[in-house]
Amino acid sequence: MTDTPATRPGTPPKTPEEHLFEDTKLHLFRRYAAERRFRLYGQIAIMVALGMLGVMLFTIVGNGWKGFLQTYVALDVYLDPAKIDPAGARDEAKLRNADYLPLIKDALDEAVPGVTERAERRLLTGFLRNNPTVPVRDFVLENPHLIGTTQRIWIATSDDIDVFAKGGYDRAMPEGDRRIKDIEIAWYDMLWNAGRIEVRFSDVLFSAGDSREPENAGLLGAIMGSVFTLLVCLIITLPIGVLAAIYLEEFAPKNRISDFIEVNINNLAAVPSIVFGLLGLAIFLQFFGMPRSAPVVGGTVLALLVLPTIIISARAALKAVPPSIREAARGVGASELQVVTHHVLPLAMPGIMTGTIIGMAHALGETAPLLMIGMVAFIVNVPEGFTDSATVLPVQIFLWSDSPERAFVAKTSAAIMVLLGFLILMNLAAIMIRRRFERRW
Amino acid sequence: MAFDMQRAKESEKMSTAEAAPAPILTRVTVAARGAATAPANAGAKFHAKGVNVFYGAKQALFDVSLDIRDKGVTALIGPSGCGKSTFLRCLNRMNDTIAGARVEGTIELDGKSIYDRHVDPVQLRARVGMVFQKPNPFPKSIFENIAYGPRIHGHARSKAELAAIVERSLVRAGLWNEVKDRLDDPGTSLSGGQQQRLCIARAIAVEPEVILMDEPCSALDPIATARIEELIDELRTRFCIIIVTHSMQQAARVSQNTAFFHMGVLVEEGATENVFTNPSDQRTQDYITGRFG
Numbered sequence: 001m002t003d004t005p006a007t008r009p010g011t012p013p014k015t016p017e018e019h020l021f022e023d024t025k026l027h028l029f030r031r032y033a034a035e036r037r038f039r040l041y042g043q044i045a046i047m048v049a050l051g052m053l054g055v056m057l058f059t060i061v062g063n064g065w066k067g068f069l070q071t072y073v074a075l076d077v078y079l080d081p082a083k084i085d086p087a088g089a090r091d092e093a094k095l096r097n098a099d100y101l102p103l104i105k106d107a108l109d110e111a112v113p114g115v116t117e118r119a120e121r122r123l124l125t126g127f128l129r130n131n132p133t134v135p136v137r138d139f140v141l142e143n144p145h146l147i148g149t150t151q152r153i154w155i156a157t158s159d160d161i162d163v164f165a166k167g168g169y170d171r172a173m174p175e176g177d178r179r180i181k182d183i184e185i186a187w188y189d190m191l192w193n194a195g196r197i198e199v200r201f202s203d204v205l206f207s208a209g210d211s212r213e214p215e216n217a218g219l220l221g222a223i224m225g226s227v228f229t230l231l232v233c234l235i236i237t238l239p240i241g242v243l244a245a246i247y248l249e250e251f252a253p254k255n256r257i258s259d260f261i262e263v264n265i266n267n268l269a270a271v272p273s274i275v276f277g278l279l280g281l282a283i284f285l286q287f288f289g290m291p292r293s294a295p296v297v298g299g300t301v302l303a304l305l306v307l308p309t310i311i312i313s314a315r316a317a318l319k320a321v322p323p324s325i326r327e328a329a330r331g332v333g334a335s336e337l338q339v340v341t342h343h344v345l346p347l348a349m350p351g352i353m354t355g356t357i358i359g360m361a362h363a364l365g366e367t368a369p370l371l372m373i374g375m376v377a378f379i380v381n382v383p384e385g386f387t388d389s390a391t392v393l394p395v396q397i398f399l400w401s402d403s404p405e406r407a408f409v410a411k412t413s414a415a416i417m418v419l420l421g422f423l424i425l426m427n428l429a430a431i432m433i434r435r436r437f438e439r440r441w
Numbered sequence: 442m443a444f445d446m447q448r449a450k451e452s453e454k455m456s457t458a459e460a461a462p463a464p465i466l467t468r469v470t471v472a473a474r475g476a477a478t479a480p481a482n483a484g485a486k487f488h489a490k491g492v493n494v495f496y497g498a499k500q501a502l503f504d505v506s507l508d509i510r511d512k513g514v515t516a517l518i519g520p521s522g523c524g525k526s527t528f529l530r531c532l533n534r535m536n537d538t539i540a541g542a543r544v545e546g547t548i549e550l551d552g553k554s555i556y557d558r559h560v561d562p563v564q565l566r567a568r569v570g571m572v573f574q575k576p577n578p579f580p581k582s583i584f585e586n587i588a589y590g591p592r593i594h595g596h597a598r599s600k601a602e603l604a605a606i607v608e609r610s611l612v613r614a615g616l617w618n619e620v621k622d623r624l625d626d627p628g629t630s631l632s633g634g635q636q637q638r639l640c641i642a643r644a645i646a647v648e649p650e651v652i653l654m655d656e657p658c659s660a661l662d663p664i665a666t667a668r669i670e671e672l673i674d675e676l677r678t679r680f681c682i683i684i685v686t687h688s689m690q691q692a693a694r695v696s697q698n699t700a701f702f703h704m705g706v707l708v709e710e711g712a713t714e715n716v717f718t719n720p721s722d723q724r725t726q727d728y729i730t731g732r733f734g
Contacts, residue, residue: 333567
C-alpha cells in the first residue's frame with residue numbers, strides 16, 4: 001500500500017500538497033476497502049459455521065424426535081383369574097411369575113380375528129414388543145383387585161412396526177424389500193382404524209436400561225452411569241485441582257521446577273484421551289485390581305483427563321484477582337494463607353466454578369478412555385452405586401449407533417439429543433454463574 | 442508477584458505530571474506552621490542504615506541511610522523511578538512478596554532490626570500499616586473492611602467491641618458521618634476519596650504505630666485530596682506517618698520532614714522548610730524549582 005499513483009499524462013503538474021492529498025485519498029479508500037473485505041470474510045466464516053451447526057442439529061433432531069416416541073397398540077386383556085391366579089390368593093410372588101402370554105394371545109385374537117395359520121399367528125405375536133407380558137404383569141401387580149375384569153392395556157409394538165408407524169417404510173415398496181409383511185400392514189391399518197394404535201412418548205426411554213430390542217431400550221442406565229462417573233470425577237478433581245492451582249499461583253517459588261510443572265500441566269491438557277484410558281487400564285484395573293466397567297474407575301480416569309483443564313482455569317481465575325486486593329490484605333497484616341482463603345479464593349470462586357463445570361461437561365462427553373476400562377459393555381441393569389457395572393451416555397450412543405436394528409437410528413439421535421441437552425444445561429449453568437458473580441474493579 | 446513490581450513502577454510514572462513548577466513560598470508558610478507544632482528532634486522511629494535494594498540484577502536503592510522520627514509526617518519526594526516507593530515498601534517488608542527483590546543493610550524499628558530472622562513480617566505489618574496509591578477496599582461491606590484487620594489479629598473479644606473499633610476508626614478517618622447509616626453497603630460503592638479514607642480507617646483499625654502512604658492522593662481529585670491532607674494532619678499526633686508523594690506542594694503542606702531521593706540515592710533530608718527554602722544540594726534545588734522530574 002505504499003506505492004504512489006503515477007502522474008497521468010496531460011494533466012497539469014501538481015504541487016507536493018496536492019500529491020499528498022491524492023495519496024491520502026487513495027490510501028484511505030484502500031484502507032476502507034480492506035476493512036470491508038475483512039468484515040465480509042468474517043461474516044462468511046460465521047455463516048459457514050452456523051450453517052454446519054444448523055445442518056447437524058437439523059439431522060439430529062429430524063431423526064431424534066422419533067426416538068422419544070413409541071408406537072403402542074391397545075389390547076383388551078381379560079385378566080383371567082383361572083390362568084394367572086388359580087389359587088385366588090393374590091400372592092404377589094405368584095402373580096409375578098404367572099404366565100400372561102395366553103391372556104395376550106387371546107386379546108390379540110379378539111383384536112385381530114381370523115388368524116389361524118401357524119406362521120401368521122407367530123407373526124401376529126411378533127407384532128408386539130419383545131416380552132409383551134411385562135406391561136400386563138406390571139398392570140396386574142399394580143391393580144390386583146382388577147383380576148377377573150377386562151382391561152384395555154397399551155403395549156408397545158415391535159421395532160419394525162414402530163419404524164413403519166413413524167413412516168420408515170414406503171407402502172409402495174415391494175414386500176421382499178421391507179422387514180414388514182403386507183399382512184402386518186393390513187393388521188396395522190385395521191388396528192389403526194379401530195383407534196387401537198397410538199404413537200406417544202416412550203415410557204422406557206428414561207426409565208429402563210439398555211436392551212437388544214430397540215422398543216425396550218432406555219437411557220436410564222447410561223444416565224445414572226454418567227451421574228456416578230461425574231460425581232467421582234468431581235470429588236477427585238475439585239479439591240486436587242483447586243489446591244494445586246492455589247499452590248502454583250500463590251505459594252510456589254518461581255524457579256525451574258515450577259516452570260517444569262507448569263509446562264507439563266499444559267502438555268497434559270493436550271494428551272489424547274485414549275492414552276488416559278490405557279493408563280487407567282494399566283494402573284487402576286491391572287495393578288490396583290479395581291472393578292471393571294465401574295463408575296469409580298471411569299470417574300478416576302476422567303479425573304486425570306480433566307485435572308489439567310481445571311488447574312489451568314482455576315489458575316486463570318486466581319490470577320484475575322487484582323494484586324491490589326492481595327496488597328490490601330497483606331497491608332493490614334494478613335498472613336499469606338489468610339490472603340488466599342479470606343480474599344483471593346472467594347473472589348476467584350465463580351471463575352473456578354465455571355472452569356469446573358466446563359471441565360465436567362468435557363468429561364461428560366468423553367468416550368475413548370472409558371472404552372479402555374470396559375465401560376463399553378452391554379449392561380441391562382441400571383447401576384445403583386459407584387462399583388456397579390455401568391456405561392455412560394456417549395458410550396451408549398456409540399453402542400446404539402453400532403446396532404443393526406433400524407429403530408436404533410432414531411434412538412441414537414435421541415440419545416445424542418439427551419446428551420446435548422445435559423451439556424447445554426451445564427454450559428448454561430457456567431454462564432449464569434459467571435454473569436451472576438461477575439465483578440468489576 | 443512480578444506484577445506488583447511493575448505496578449509499583451507504573452505508579453511512580455503516572456503522577457509525574459503533577460510535579461509542575463509552582464511558587465514554593467506560599468506553601469512554606471504552611472509547612473512552617475506544621476513544623477512549629479512538633480518538636481524538631483524527637484526520637485527516631487525508623488533507623489535505616491546502608492540500605493541497598495535489588496530487583497533481580499537491577500539495583501534500585503544505593504546505600505540509603507535515613508532516620509524517621511516518631512509522631513509526625515515524613516515526606517519522601519523525588520522524580521519517577523527514584524526509589525522512594527521502594528524504600529517505603531522496605532519499611533513493612535512488602536518487598537518480601539516481590540520475586541527477586543533483595544534488601545541489604547539494616548532497618549530498625551524502635552531499635553530492633555525488622556529484617557531479623559525472628560521478626561514475622563505479618564506481625565510487622567500489623568505495627569506498620571499501609572495505604573496504597575489506588576484506593577483498594579476489599580469487595581466486602583464497609584463494616585467488614587474495617588473489621589477484618591482487628592478480627593484476624595484477635596483485637597476484639599466481642600461483637601460490640603468490634604463494632605466499637607469500627608466506629609472509632611471511621612471517626613478518626615473522618616468518614617463516620619458519611620457512612621454510619623450504610624455500613625453494610627459494599628466498600629466499593631463509595632466515591633474515590635471516601636474509599637481512600639476507608640482504606641486509611643482500615644489501616645488505623647489495627648492500631649499501628651506507623652502508617653505508610655504510597656502516593657495516597659494521586660488517584661483523587663483536588664477536593665478529595667484536600668480532605669485526605671487534613672486527615673493526615675490530624676493523624677500525625679498519634680502516628681508516625683511516612684508519605685510518598687509526587688506533589689511537592691503536598692509534601693510542603695503536610696510534612697514536617699522531607700527526604701529527597703534521586704536515582705536510587707537519598708540526596709537530602711531534613712526539616713521540610715529547610716529542604717524547600719534552603720536546599721543544600723543542587724539536584725534538590727533543581728527538582729523543587731521544577732527544572733526536572
